[in-house]
Amino acid sequence: MYVNAKPCETRGRDNPGMTNNNQELQDLLDNNKRWAAETESREPGFFSRLLKQQTPQYLWIGCADSRVPANELVDLLPGELFVHRNVANVVVHSDLNCLSVMQFAVDHLKVRHIIVVGHSNCGGVKAALYDLRVGLVENWIRHVQDVRHMHREWLDTVDEPRRVDALCELNVLEQARNACHTTVVQDAWARGQEVVVHGWVYGLHNGLLEDLHITAGSADAVDAAYRRALAGVKSRYATAA
Numbered sequence: 001m002y003v004n005a006k007p008c009e010t011r012g013r014d015n016p017g018m019t020n021n022n023q024e025l026q027d028l029l030d031n032n033k034r035w036a037a038e039t040e041s042r043e044p045g046f047f048s049r050l051l052k053q054q055t056p057q058y059l060w061i062g063c064a065d066s067r068v069p070a071n072e073l074v075d076l077l078p079g080e081l082f083v084h085r086n087v088a089n090v091v092v093h094s095d096l097n098c099l100s101v102m103q104f105a106v107d108h109l110k111v112r113h114i115i116v117v118g119h120s121n122c123g124g125v126k127a128a129l130y131d132l133r134v135g136l137v138e139n140w141i142r143h144v145q146d147v148r149h150m151h152r153e154w155l156d157t158v159d160e161p162r163r164v165d166a167l168c169e170l171n172v173l174e175q176a177r178n179a180c181h182t183t184v185v186q187d188a189w190a191r192g193q194e195v196v197v198h199g200w201v202y203g204l205h206n207g208l209l210e211d212l213h214i215t216a217g218s219a220d221a222v223d224a225a226y227r228r229a230l231a232g233v234k235s236r237y238a239t240a241a
Ligand code: ZN
Pocket: 063, 064, 065, 087, 088, 089, 119, 121, 122, 123, 124, 125
């Protein structure tokens, strides 16, 4: 969630007319050319097929953190994963950006799974837990602070080094539950459309995704799924007596 600012006035060595930043961007464009050529040579017609349609089965709602790139983590190609990312993977009922992505994914693309994905050691969650002053984004992560306040008593029992990750997982559960409560998902379930909401957490330290088992495929299933998943998180972080 943090931007690496670099000076933009420095001139490039090889091309005096080009700034270093331009050279860095040229690297990206060169990478892209190579990637497109390799993809097309591995699967001839790949891009012309994508042009005609996209039929992803999954909507990924994850954190904007650069260490959690959605497609790469699950080894999916362009066209296979619809993605929305924001700081701390928050699903807010009044966020038209997230709701629009969800609505398009569910109503038009007919995704079968919505996966809310948090990650360990999330900077947004950490800022929410420790009241860090990080500027404008503090207003956004108030939503994560709501989660912290909701579970404050239990969080206080978790050993300090693990408290951030515990809140990362609680945040996934709350945001997945929020996803279940959106009009988009509620309407889909009401008309009998099959769409299942999940909550996962990604380990920055080992590259592995873990299912938190808040898995709900109908309005009736949400409360039980939430309670089961919450009990799972609490038992994993239980402090030995
Ligand atoms: Zn994060």
